[in-house]
Amino acid sequence: MRHSFSSIPYQQVAGTSFHHNVLLICMVFLILVGSDLLSVVLYRNNLANRIEILTLLPILATVALYYRHLLRGAFASPEIALMIIIAILSASWSDYRLLTMERTVPLAATTLFGLTLGSMMSMRGLVLFVALYFALSMALSLAAIGALPQARGLPPWENSWNGIYLHKNELGANSVMAILSSFFAMKITTGRLRMFFQITAGVAVVLLIASDSRTAQIIGLFVISGFLITKIMPRLEFLWALGFILFSAFVIGMGTLILASDIAEPLFAMIGRQPTLSNRIPIWELTWPYAMDRFWLGYGYAGYWHDAAPHMRIYENQYQLGFTPYYSHNGLIETWLNIGFVGVVLLFLAFFRFFSSVFYCMRHLKPRDDFVLVFALSVGFIFLNITESNVMGRLDGMWILLVMYMTKTNLVAKALVADFRLRSASLA
Numbered sequence: 001m002r003h004s005f006s007s008i009p010y011q012q013v014a015g016t017s018f019h020h021n022v023l024l025i026c027m028v029f030l031i032l033v034g035s036d037l038l039s040v041v042l043y044r045n046n047l048a049n050r051i052e053i054l055t056l057l058p059i060l061a062t063v064a065l066y067y068r069h070l071l072r073g074a075f076a077s078p079e080i081a082l083m084i085i086i087a088i089l090s091a092s093w094s095d096y097r098l099l100t101m102e103r104t105v106p107l108a109a110t111t112l113f114g115l116t117l118g119s120m121m122s123m124r125g126l127v128l129f130v131a132l133y134f135a136l137s138m139a140l141s142l143a144a145i146g147a148l149p150q151a152r153g154l155p156p157w158e159n160s161w162n163g164i165y166l167h168k169n170e171l172g173a174n175s176v177m178a179i180l181s182s183f184f185a186m187k188i189t190t191g192r193l194r195m196f197f198q199i200t201a202g203v204a205v206v207l208l209i210a211s212d213s214r215t216a217q218i219i220g221l222f223v224i225s226g227f228l229i230t231k232i233m234p235r236l237e238f239l240w241a242l243g244f245i246l247f248s249a250f251v252i253g254m255g256t257l258i259l260a261s262d263i264a265e266p267l268f269a270m271i272g273r274q275p276t277l278s279n280r281i282p283i284w285e286l287t288w289p290y291a292m293d294r295f296w297l298g299y300g301y302a303g304y305w306h307d308a309a310p311h312m313r314i315y316e317n318q319y320q321l322g323f324t325p326y327y328s329h330n331g332l333i334e335t336w337l338n339i340g341f342v343g344v345v346l347l348f349l350a351f352f353r354f355f356s357s358v359f360y361c362m363r364h365l366k367p368r369d370d371f372v373l374v375f376a377l378s379v380g381f382i383f384l385n386i387t388e389s390n391v392m393g394r395l396d397g398m399w400i401l402l403v404m405y406m407t408k409t410n411l412v413a414k415a416l417v418a419d420f421r422l423r424s425a426s427l428a
Helices: 009-016 020-034 037-041 046-064 066-074 077-094 097-120 123-146 168-188 191-210 212-230 236-257 264-269 278-294 312-317 331-364 369-387 397-427
Strands: none
Touching: 020 037, 020 046, 020 097, 020 123, 020 236, 020 397, 037 123, 037 331, 046 066, 046 097, 046 236, 066 077, 066 097, 066 236, 066 397, 077 168, 077 331, 077 397, 097 123, 097 397, 123 191, 123 212, 123 369, 123 397, 168 191, 168 369, 212 236, 212 312, 212 369, 236 264, 236 331, 236 369, 278 312, 278 397, 331 369, 369 397
């Protein structure tokens, strides 16, 4: 039995209950805490951090005001809620409790914000919200690049644009997401709004190239190409998504084999890079044994990366990295260091629930465009987190948006199952 969105009671309630003024305010909050806008504008000024922390107060007020949506979102994505609870409790076993407590406050606030927004908006409203967020991030990045020298390159990447982010790779990753979401928004909008997203897509392509983030460029080419294939496969989105997952797993496996082979160095030389992935592989080799040392619960949220931790000296003496890293450049390892194997299992279960919901909705709902987009965004997130880490980012727009659309998709699937059971019972 197939349904349209209008046939799901919860979709109607969710879409009309969200006030436009609240949506606008939430967008402002998300831009302020989800990017490094303040840190770039107020470069080397501690006022930026203070404003970001103060922004958490109205965010928490919004969460409290819509606490019923928070509860609904938390029950729709229980694994994410449990990950945050464990992160808060991890202060009790962290070697640096004060640091863990300080870092978990913004993590909890922004993740709860994501759970709440995911419940408050309709599916179509949420994906448009996501598209608008990335469009604004591109517009603000372009404006910052034109006005501020620190947006046109920070040491040691002076020749690579970073926009409203403190790292060129973040601009590259957000540009990929902006291209994906703009393609979707162009399909469902008209007039000036459609032109706005067309311009956004063009600007995002330019910024992706100018960021000089090879990882984001390669991942973007792969994911965007896969996303566009759906345009020539109408009514076959379910099979496309299944094939895309299998092909993605194949690509990851092939990439691993290439890195371990003799052909890695000449291949990477063609794109001006080393097979160490800009020293990421040495960082993984250093951090993995430590993750295994505290296998079950990790070091406590952010506790591993405290400046005074004894193992931090190893990064200065071994492998001669030339810098002291502040994170592992891998979402899986970072989660393991933060909250251990328990957290990793919860993360995998969260993605399993989400992808199950996506496939269920693609199988039983029309239109499917919304789910194609969130599926592509999630695959892009996973690929980007092979060499970066946005998982459980305490002030990270990527993480907040992921929580939002995972939660919404789970709620739609849950409502669809309930509606199906109700119809079956009425026919019995």
